[in-house]
Amino acid sequence: MSATRNLHPPAFWLRDNCPCADCRDPRTGQKLFQITDLPEDLAVGAVRDCVPAADGGLGREVRWEPDGHRSVYPEAWLAAHAPGAGGAPRPGDGRTEADKELWAAPDLDGRLPEAGWEAYTGDRRVRIRALESVVRLGFVLLRGVPPRDRTVLDVARSFGFVRETNYGELFEVRVEADPNNLAFTGARISPHTDNPYRDPVPTLQLLHCLSNEARGGDSGLVDGFRAAALLRAEHPEAFAVLTRVPVEFAFADARTELRAHRPLIDVDPLGRIREIRFNNRSIGTLHQPAAVVEEFYAAYRTFAQLLLRPGLRLDFRLAPGDCLVFDNTRLLHARTAFSESGDRHLQGTYADLDGLLSTLAVLHREGARA
Numbered sequence: 001m002s003a004t005r006n007l008h009p010p011a012f013w014l015r016d017n018c019p020c021a022d023c024r025d026p027r028t029g030q031k032l033f034q035i036t037d038l039p040e041d042l043a044v045g046a047v048r049d050c051v052p053a054a055d056g057g058l059g060r061e062v063r064w065e066p067d068g069h070r071s072v073y074p075e076a077w078l079a080a081h082a083p084g085a086g087g088a089p090r091p092g093d094g095r096t097e098a099d100k101e102l103w104a105a106p107d108l109d110g111r112l113p114e115a116g117w118e119a120y121t122g123d124r125r126v127r128i129r130a131l132e133s134v135v136r137l138g139f140v141l142l143r144g145v146p147p148r149d150r151t152v153l154d155v156a157r158s159f160g161f162v163r164e165t166n167y168g169e170l171f172e173v174r175v176e177a178d179p180n181n182l183a184f185t186g187a188r189i190s191p192h193t194d195n196p197y198r199d200p201v202p203t204l205q206l207l208h209c210l211s212n213e214a215r216g217g218d219s220g221l222v223d224g225f226r227a228a229a230l231l232r233a234e235h236p237e238a239f240a241v242l243t244r245v246p247v248e249f250a251f252a253d254a255r256t257e258l259r260a261h262r263p264l265i266d267v268d269p270l271g272r273i274r275e276i277r278f279n280n281r282s283i284g285t286l287h288q289p290a291a292v293v294e295e296f297y298a299a300y301r302t303f304a305q306l307l308l309r310p311g312l313r314l315d316f317r318l319a320p321g322d323c324l325v326f327d328n329t330r331l332l333h334a335r336t337a338f339s340e341s342g343d344r345h346l347q348g349t350y351a352d353l354d355g356l357l358s359t360l361a362v363l364h365r366e367g368a369r370a
């Protein structure tokens with residue numbers, strides 16, 4: 001007797017998942033009908049056990065009223081997916097704090113997530129481990145990536161797609177004579193996420209070190225989810241303010257004018273931390289009632305203080321050939337000031353998590369088949 005024997009899934013849910021060839025294109029698996037094509041008074045008619053043709057396991061056949069359509073569902077599929085059965089509801093979409101390993105610097109002591117470029121490109125398991133680090137911890141450090149012009153684009157294409165922006169396919173992080181961004185000077189840059197003035201924001205960033213002989217110019221990473229979780233524990237009212245007040249972020253130069261209105265801390269419908277935007281350089285003018293502005297600035301200052309808390313920030317120095325890949329919706333990155341006379345040159349680009357997650361899923365699929 002199957003565990004789902006007495007379950008009665010909602011009729012529209014069950015019919016929407018009919019696997020038959022009239023309902024789903026057998027080649028693509030995509031649905032062939034609209035939800036409005038189903039009869040208003042749809043109901044489960046006769047139900048009987050059967051052996052489905054597809055996987056040979058036990059199945060259940062449903063005759064539908066009033067249109068007489070016939071659906072066969074594998075028992076294993078019902079057990080995994082039916083509302084009320086073991087498979088549902090799922091914990092999250094993989095992007096919130098619920099599916100991450102939050103960290104402070106000491107947690108990563110001696111176990112920085114890293115991989116050699118040759119092993120990464122040559123060994124499926126190394127690639128899986130590296131990409132999983134980006135998903136779980138928010139970053140991976142690839143070592144030995146040839147320190148050559150535009151190689152950062154090859155790194156992005158090893159797991160996804162380059163997100164081209166007004167900065168081009170890639171951007172140069174080095175001292176420029178006429179910078180349109182403080183990143184392109186020798187100034188100290190405090191922990192921030194990139195491009196909060198875009199919507200959607202680039203979800204991944206890559207920084208590839210070509211040379212780093214300047215004095216200073218060390219890198220730092222802060223887990224923004226961990227910091228936001230601390231804020232929620234210590235100052236719940238400040239956390240709540242930062243999740244509900246939309247902030248205007250802006251960037252402009254001679255050719256570009258970008259603007260986005262998003263909260264500093266974005267949460268999912270269950271209140272779980274899902275996205276951080278934090279960038280003192282591009283936060284614009286807040287247009288809100290005075291009372292909201294007051295509470296926003298108090299909360300913003302509290303969060304900014306917390307982000308600077310010793311111990312949260314992981315410090316390291318990028319060497320030529322190092323390529324940092326990190327989740328720009330979660331980690332804040334920083335660098336110390338450096339002497340503008342010494343040679344320091346990074347190339348950066350943006351990419352997105354959906355491509356990385358897809359690559360990871362396909363790698364797992366190939367592993368299961370091997």
Ligand SMILES: [Zn+2]
Pocket residue numbers: 018019020021022023024069070071
């Ligand atoms: Zn069908």
